[in-house]
Amino acid sequence: MKMYDVAALGELLVDFTDAGISQNGMHLFEQNPGGAPANVLTGLSRMHFQTAFIGKVGSDLNGRFLESVLKREHVDTSGLIVDPNYFTTLSFVSLSEDGQRSFSFARKPGADTMLRREEVKDDILRNTKIFHIGSLSLTNEPSRTATFSALETAKKAGCIISYDPNYRASLWPSEEKAKEEIRSVLPYIDVIKLSEEETDFVTPKKDPKAAGKFLIDYGVKAVFITLGKNGAYVFNREGCVFAPPVPGHAIDTNGAGDCFCSGILSRICESSKLLDDLSLKELSQYAHFANAAASCCIEKHGAIPSMPTLEEINQRLSTV
Template identity: 50%
Template sequence: MAVNVTLGNGENPRYDITTFGEILIDFTSQGLNEDGQMIFARNPGGAPANVAVAAGKLGARTAFMGKAGKDMHGEFLRSVLNKEQVNTQGLILDEKYFTTLAFVNINEAGERTFSFARKPGADTRIEKEELSVDVLDYTNIFHVGSLSLTDQPARDTTFYAVKRAKSNGSIISYDPNYRASLWENEETAKHHMRSLIPHVDIMKISDEEVELLTDCKNVQDGAKELCRQGVKIAAVTLGSQGAYIHCKEGGCIVPGFASHVVDTNGAGDSFWGGFLYKVSTSGKRPDELSLETLAEYVRFGNAVASLCVEGRGAIPAMPDLLQVEKRLSL
């Protein structure tokens, strides 16, 4: 059932950014114990949840919508979001399904490989009738990923939520966040991940996802192709090199910040949380923002990401506004 909650004066709260999709546990490798066995640390994760926390830590009013299991992990995830002051009215804990788990191995360069326990995970079982409409209908930016497109009923629920939010004036944000092991094959992934693009206002992809999402070989052409399909702002993350941003005025690369990389988990999510935070504070629609302004927002996002990768885990490593401002001043 959809939940209706209002403020004491009878008005609905308005959120700067609401994110929808997977919330899960990242069991992140911590090296080997004295017996040579891998040690894993439990970290809260899931790209949409990471984005909500990243933006919230910077000062945005954020909410998360999705489903986890009513188990020790789901309870833990809800407590983490509450602690980070992300509204959890739209987070459902379901007794019938287990919280999705992701086992993450990190190499010496800080790069990750994933193994998922999700057959099915609770995040894939969310129905449109379960959505909290008083969150969905009152958000300035509505952000989704592509992991909610891998299975039904979450796929149909994602499209329903995006269309409803857009009809209510929300800016739609999308980060495909490709995870090959969660799809039947690459062609299926392409089909479903691309199907959401016509509904999107702002989109982020990594340089590794450019060809998958656009058939283009280079970053500039890929971003231009996304905008040709209706996206107003396209950003392509370039790892330590920063990010490329494209809008109707053209595009440019915005360099990253030097940082001591410990763990890249959550790097792209922290970047996007920072970027969306800046968009939310502008009070403007995406097509009203100049390339110069967007480049400033990308630089801000780069600073957020450069701090995130210096800590372990995604959510625990998200910086606050004071830390980001200090990094920007260097």
């Protein structure tokens, strides 16, 4: 029996999100906890799954704030390093009128990039059903080496390995380097969630259907390509199926992809089947649940704060 349903390694940061204009005509930014792996774990925790975070923050105002948020969300923080030598990574998020995001990062270096191999708690990796990563831990050393070491440990322990590339252009020196590193972990991956904008960063193919087929042929067992408000494609060895969107009123799309990922991983955790034994129809049902979760997420501000509860997702599903 595994101690955790899902453990994740990567960035934990503060999203300073556009919150309007002050009386002086200046932009206001709201301090929101975020970081894709932490968002995913929070979503799962709110669906009543046991989760654990592995990563690093600074011993500063923002780092302590983030640590307290994970604890409040019942995410195990025994793998979280609070380091006085580095500042917590910050992200500044501006929103368009339709809730779409653009990012600017303070991360030179950020504490999340300074996680060292010897600081990763292998006991967490050996005691989780699913191990989840993104690509932001691959942008710099020593976190890149720590990520690969964790993947090796998790694979040997029999974990399902989940990946969300979560491409952020400003954090990479070039598109070519981003593609090289984002693709470098594919030999470990069992489940992948990517957006249609990321297809040619993860694969040589731009077309979502061609990219999904490429990943299945490569050896990934389940592929989910999100299409924003237009739903998602689902792939396994049986082929491809379209999962239609679940309507929601977009206020802030920050965290929607992570929420979708939480939805997928929650269904995999619930299943008694091996990943190889899940049918395309079952995976499409998982995507429908994940689309409903994401439709709840976009109706609130922030990333971690907008992750829905299981009850909210089920309520949304009852109206579809």
